[in-house]
Each structure stands twice: as C-alpha cells, then as structure tokens.
Amino acid sequence: TEVLTRPNLALWVTKDHKIYQKEEPYPACPPDDCIVHVKATGICGSEIHFWKSGRIGDCCVTHDIILGHESSGQILEVGSNVKGLQIGDRVSIEPGVSCWECDMCIRGRYNLCPKVKFSGTPPSDGTMRRFVAHPARFLHKIPDTMSYATGALIEPLSVAYNAVVRAKPYLGQPVVICGAGPIGLAMALCARAAGAFPIVITDLEQNRLEQAHTLGFNRTLKIDLSWDRLTTAAKIREVMGTSCLPQIAFECTGAASSINAACYALEDGGTLLQVGCGKPEVELPLMSMGFREVNIITSFRYQQSWPVVIRLVNEGVLGDVDGLITHTFPVEKTIDAFETCADRSKLAIKVQIVDE
Ligand code: NAD
Ligand code: ZN
Numbered sequence: 001t002e003v004l005t006r007p008n009l010a011l012w013v014t015k016d017h018k019i020y021q022k023e024e025p026y027p028a029c030p031p032d033d034c035i036v037h038v039k040a041t042g043i044c045g046s047e048i049h050f051w052k053s054g055r056i057g058d059c060c061v062t063h064d065i066i067l068g069h070e071s072s073g074q075i076l077e078v079g080s081n082v083k084g085l086q087i088g089d090r091v092s093i094e095p096g097v098s099c100w101e102c103d104m105c106i107r108g109r110y111n112l113c114p115k116v117k118f119s120g121t122p123p124s125d126g127t128m129r130r131f132v133a134h135p136a137r138f139l140h141k142i143p144d145t146m147s148y149a150t151g152a153l154i155e156p157l158s159v160a161y162n163a164v165v166r167a168k169p170y171l172g173q174p175v176v177i178c179g180a181g182p183i184g185l186a187m188a189l190c191a192r193a194a195g196a197f198p199i200v201i202t203d204l205e206q207n208r209l210e211q212a213h214t215l216g217f218n219r220t221l222k223i224d225l226s227w228d229r230l231t232t233a234a235k236i237r238e239v240m241g242t243s244c245l246p247q248i249a250f251e252c253t254g255a256a257s258s259i260n261a262a263c264y265a266l267e268d269g270g271t272l273l274q275v276g277c278g279k280p281e282v283e284l285p286l287m288s289m290g291f292r293e294v295n296i297i298t299s300f301r302y303q304q305s306w307p308v309v310i311r312l313v314n315e316g317v318l319g320d321v322d323g324l325i326t327h328t329f330p331v332e333k334t335i336d337a338f339e340t341c342a343d344r345s346k347l348a349i350k351v352q353i354v355d356e
Contacts, residue, residue, distance in 0.1 A: 003037055003076070006355075010129035011068065011334045013051050015061045019338055024066075027133040034085055034136050035077035036093065039148035041128055042070035042156065042325075043341045043351045045181065047120065051338065057280050061122050068128030069095035069119040072142060072151025082136040092151040093127055094138040094158075094306050095119035111162070111303040130331060130355060140306040143314050149328070149352055150313060153186075153321050156350070157309050158302035159275065160186035164194050166299045167248050167273040171195035176236060176246040178262050179253035180208040180220070182324055182350050183275060187250045188217050189318045200239050200246065202261070207347050215323050225257050229264040229288075236265040246270060254278030263289055271295040327351040 008024040029035050046056055047067045054061045072092045078085055085091070098105050098113035105113050119134075120126020127134070142151045160183065169175055175196040177187050180203040188201055200219045201212045209220040221239045223232075237245055247270045249262035254276030262272055263285050272294060289296075312318050326349045329337035334353050341351040 006130055008129055008131045009331055009334070010066045011338075012064045013047070013061055013067050014064050015054055017052060017054055019051050019067075019335060021334055024129055024131075026131055029077045029079050029133055031079045031081040032135050032137070033079045033133040034075045034082060034091075034139055036071075036073040036091060036132050036134055036139065037076050037355070038068075038071050038073040038093075038127055038130060038132055039355050040072050040152040041068050041353045042152050042182075043337060043353070044070055044156070045183075048338070048342050050122075052342065056277070059122055063123075065120070065122055066125040066128055067120040068126035069121065070152050070155040071095075071119075071127035071132075072148045072154070073132075075139070076131065079136065085136050085139060085141070090142050090144065090146075090148070090151065091139040092142050092154040092306060092310065093119070093132075093134055094140060095127065095155065096301055097135050097138050100137075109303060111301045128334065128353065140310060142310055146310070146314055147322075149325060149354065150322055152352060153324060153350070154306055154309050154313065156182050156186045156324075157190065157313065157318065157321060158305035159183055159299075160190040161305045161309050161312075162302040163187060163250055163273055163275050163299040164190045166297050167250070167271055169194050169196040169248055172197050173248065174198055174200075174240055174242060174244060174246045174267075175248040175250060176200045176202065176240075176262065176265050177250045177252060178202050178258045179251070179255075179276060180205075180212045181252065184250075184252035185212060185215060185324055185349065186321075187252050187275065188212065188215065189321060191250060192217075193312065193318050196248070198240050198242060200236055202236075202258070205344075211326075211347075211349055215320060223258070223261060227261070229285075232261050232264040248273055250275060252276050256282045260285060263294060266292075266294055268292040269294070271297055274298045324350045325352055329353050331355045
C-alpha cells in the first residue's frame, strides 16, 4: 500500500525532440487488464530514435506519448474478466497487444497483426510509468527466482529468439552476427544456445566488441568500411578460424554497409537474416546474391516467445543474460538514464530504470 502513495511518474516524448517526466493519475483497470507496478524497464535504441529524430520509418511522433516497451513488474489489481493472474504475481510485459481476430492473429503470426497496439510506439502509450494497465493476455508470470531486471530483458531476448526460430541455426553451423548492440548481443546468446558455432560478432566500435568478449564471445571483428567483398570475406574467415564462411548472417545494425558486408561474408547458399532496421530502402548486391543462391529472411518482433524465453533464461540455457545490463537508474532519474543511453562515451549496452 505504501507503493500506491508514490506518484505515477511517466516518461513522455514530444514531436519536437524533448523528453520529460510528468505525474499521471493512477490508471483505471479495464475488465481484461491488470494494473502492474512497473519495477524494471529497459531503454531501447528505438526510444532514443523517437526522442532524437521523432520517427522510425513511417512511424512518427505526432503528439506527446509515453515511451517504454521492455518492462516487468508486480500485479496490483486484476480486472473482473481475468483468470489465472492474482494480485502480487510477478510478470513480464509483452508489449505488442494484437487484436486476436484478424487473419494474421488467427494464423498464429500475431506479430504481423495490422491492428497491433504496441506499447510506447506511436500512437500507443508505453510502460515507462510507475503504474500501467495492460491486457492480462500479454502478461507472463516470471518465477520467484527471476529478478525484475531479468524479467525486463525478455523483450529484447524475444527479438533474438524470433530470429533464431526463423533462421533455425543447427549445432555446429558457423554464423556471423553483425552489430554488437543489445540486439546483436542478445542474438549471440540465443544463437549460441541453439548450437551455432563458431560465432563471429562484428562492429565498428572496439568497445562494443569488448562487451561481446565479456559475455564469452571471443571471435570478434572490427569492421573497416573501406573493405571490399574479398577482404571482408577473408577477414571473417580468419576470425572464424575455419576454412568455411558463415552460413547465416544475423544482421543487427540495419546499416547498408553492414547488410552488404553480411552478404559478402556469407558462404554460397547461405542466409541473410535481417533483424536491423535502418533506412526504409537499402541497396543490395542482389545479382551476386542471386548467383550464389543467398536467401533473405526477415524477422519482426516476436510471437509466442515469452513463455519459452522465460524458461530458457530461468534455467540458464541462454547464459549470463544479466551481463547485458550495464546501467541502472531509479524512476526519478529516468531522464539521466536516457542521456546515458544516448551518450556513446558512456559505453552503455542495456540501461534500465527500476523501482523497488
Ligand atoms: P544499436 O544501435 O545499439 O547497435 C547497433 C550496433 O551496430 C552498434 O554497436 C554499432 O556500432 C554497430 N554498427 C553500425 N554500423 C555498423 C556496420 N556497418 N558494421 C558493423 N557494425 C555496425 O542498436 P540495437 O538496439 O542493438 O538494435 C539493432 C537493430 O535492430 C536496430 O536497427 C533496431 O532498429 C533493430 N531492431 C529490430 C527489431 C525487429 O523486430 N526486427 C527489434 C528491435 C530492434
Ligand atoms: Zn490481429
């Protein structure tokens, strides 16, 4: 009950590139929802984008919205229709609330629901507030042994899990992961658990690659943008320590140069698994890819991942996922958390906002 006396501080972003905190009323609880006391929230690169540039592709900040989509917390109130959840339950929040009625939802590809309401993505408000109402169907219990900080990592890990499910790497399959940001590193943890080996991780920045080393990935390559196709392939082969080249490239930057490097790095017949989102249109070496039968697969968010990823994390199958968290701030210092995340000199991977 002490918790209820705290202000419902929310983090807003404006269309003119500002962020601010403002107290919100305590939310009403619709019949199919629960009220969650948000205890941990990660900041995602997309939120820095909405703040600094006001848009991602066609998705624009046209009015002030509350950010946040990587959260966990404790249930304070349960809607009248809700079964299977109780006050006090510890949950991780799945932010993509799909309609459950359209063809894509019915076919089980609910990440592609055209009517999805995605927390913290315009026009929907997000989870960066102390108290939030969220549909119970998209709340997933986490075990008592799992911290809220870990519970808030289920979202980025789900992005990587979905990409693994799409690409299906097998035991001993050599892969390259382009980009050692939070998504690339989550990708590395999931690909390793799936059996991919060896795993090479690339980045432009050495300090990001150091963080990959800390998580146990020693085959890293600092990309030089002046490398041509043959040089890129030779460098990858050298780090991989095998005579073959990667058979899957998990592209986790969205940068055109990196997508091209991924294509160059792949063995003939390999697969480009595109996770990164950069410019809306990107030029590809399509003829070379065609002559080499390189497949392209995309992966968008996730579906049906939470229960699986919670299990994998809880049993240690993915390894040290908490190693992704580099900075933690209290709710009152959310603006500082954003500034830290946006400042490359702070060497942040995952910055989290927590409330006890
Ligand atoms: P991030 O910006 O923190 O990390 C990207 C990393 O790539 C950085 O370390 C950067 O130095 C590196 N990089 C940039 N250009 C490079 C190049 N040419 N070669 C090698 N490395 C390069 O971003 P993140 O949060 O880790 O997210 C990665 C990407 O995944 C983003 O594009 C994001 O939009 C996308 N994403 C996609 C989904 C999805 O559902 N498909 C979900 C979440 C995020
Ligand atoms: Zn739908």
